[in-house]
């Protein structure tokens with residue numbers, strides 16, 4: 001039987017499914033693996049099911065060209081924590097879990113759009129602190145979302161799911177930026193970054209973290225957003241220059257921001273926490289049991305297919 005390591009305690013159903021096919025070890029810790037532990041994992045297991053935070057960098061693969069482990073079946077769609085080129089060079093294939101995460105992540109984007117536009121976090125803090133003195137007609141006025149324009153940066157599966165929710169649920173106009181044209185069942189407009197930023201009431205980031213998308217939102221691009229517009233990031237922290245965003249929020253240069261991801265997770269700068277015009281979530285994108293189960297089952301399927309000698313369905317390198 002192949003030996004497989006699950007680097008975190010995953011839902012029971014996933015562990016059970018993995019145990020049906022493999023000799024499984026479940027690491028009972030929530031902290032990410034350290035370099036030495038990743039190197040040991042490559043030597044001791046035939047396959048590893050890593051998660052966000054396990055930084056499989058080039059250093060981990062260096063000198064591991066003949067490692068026992070031949071597959072990293074990542075739990076999640078984003079795999080920027082794995083150096084897939086170094087993995088390939090070491091003879092390790094990498095798979096991910098597209099599809100399983102789509103709806104839940106799109107739901108969190110909409111949650112952040114509404115929370116940011118309608119000042120929900122700020123209002124909740126006010127009630128909890130006993131600072132609410134009663135209703136008045138001009139109190140805590142936010143931005144009305146229905147009928148507005150959303151600019152979606154990255155029109156992959158998640159971007160399209162966000163577009164559908166904005167169109168069907170909120171009657172919004174959808175502009176998007178993407179390498180290729182996407183056909184949806186309703187009218188959308190493909191635009192360049194400058195135009196998208198200037199025209200959008202909401203800018204939603206749903207691109208993978210790559211060298212090209214690193215700090216895509218920076219002092220200059222934030223400066224192109226409308227002063228009432230909200231920036232939503234459900235992608236990866238790297239896509240936004242956090243220091244520039246803090247300055248833009250402090251100066252009230254944009255309407256607000258809703259973040260599920262951060263540049264140095266789980267560190268969230270105090271300057272960001274001190275601001276009222278930003279909604280901060282702890283990377284909740286896929287945090288629902290059935291979603292995490294579906295992600296895990298997909299990763300297990302990738303492992304099973306690979307060990308059956310076939311190409312796994314979600315190979316990325």
Ligand code: 8YV
Pocket residue numbers: 050051052075076077078079101283284285286287
């Ligand atoms: C996951 C995510 O929770 O799928 C992704 O890329 O960002 C998340 O929502 C995480 O990756 C789990 O490893």
